[in-house]
Amino acid sequence: MYKVFIxxxxxxxxxxxxxxxxxxxYLLKDVDLEWLIGKLGAGKIDKAILYHDKSEELLPLLYTKLPLVEAAGGLVKNDKQETLFIFRNGKWDLPKGKTEKGENIEETAIREVEEETGVTGLSITEFLMKTYHIFKRNGEYRLKLTHWYKMETKYEGELLPQIEEDIMQVEWRNDADAVLALQNSYENIKLLF
Incomplete structure (x- = not known):
């Protein structure tokens, strides 16, 4: 089973x-995803289950229906055990972004956290999970697969939001403040916590 958010x-x-x-x-091999996304967006249905009898074919079938965008990001902790958050598009989020040519997924995760927040000295401590969400770009729906890593840093410098990526704020948040941020965040980010 996989969860895909829109x-x-x-x-x-x-x-x-x-x-x-x-x-x-709905049968995954037959469903018209544009129609289904329209129904979900209009609130005519709350959720949808896309069925296929072979679990190993679920993702490959979905990949045939939507262009795939691979990304990576981090759930970053500092020495005070605070979590690094970004604020973009009116929601609290975690730093992440698309893979560039010639880059492996872990390199992408570190580069994106550095670019979006200004935080350096990052080290990956473990792989957390993959999340999936559908978004629209240039009039076309796409599936974003994000690889998430737990990271640590001793960085104590200035936090620098990447304005050209519409990031308005970068903050370290303690556990109580992280819970508040998650109330105004995305479902796939909540899964990481």
Missing amino acids: NEKLIILSNEVQKSEISDT
Whole structure:
């Protein structure tokens, strides 16, 4: 099973369907994703389940329906165990971005955190998870696959929001303030916590 978000709406890719979920279920190989995204966006359905009987074919089938954009980012902690957040498009988020040619995923994660926040001296401590969300760019829906890493840094310098990426603020937040930020964040970011 995989969770794919479109803003706050959820699409579940699954090879199992419960009887109570039949009305929300569509065959992945046959579904018109533009139509489905329109229904979700208009609030006509709250969630959708895209079914295929073979779990190993769920993602490859989805990749045939939407162009894939690979990205990476970090859940960064400092020596005070504060978490690094960015504020963009009216929501609290974590730094992340697209992979560049010739770059591996871990390099992308570190580069994007540095570019979006000004924080340096990053080290990856573990891989956390992959998240999926659908977004629209130049009139076309795309699927973003983000690889998330837990990172640490001893950086104590100035935080520098990347204005050209519409990042308005960068902040270190303690656990209580992180909980408040997550109330105005994306569902895939909440999964990381």
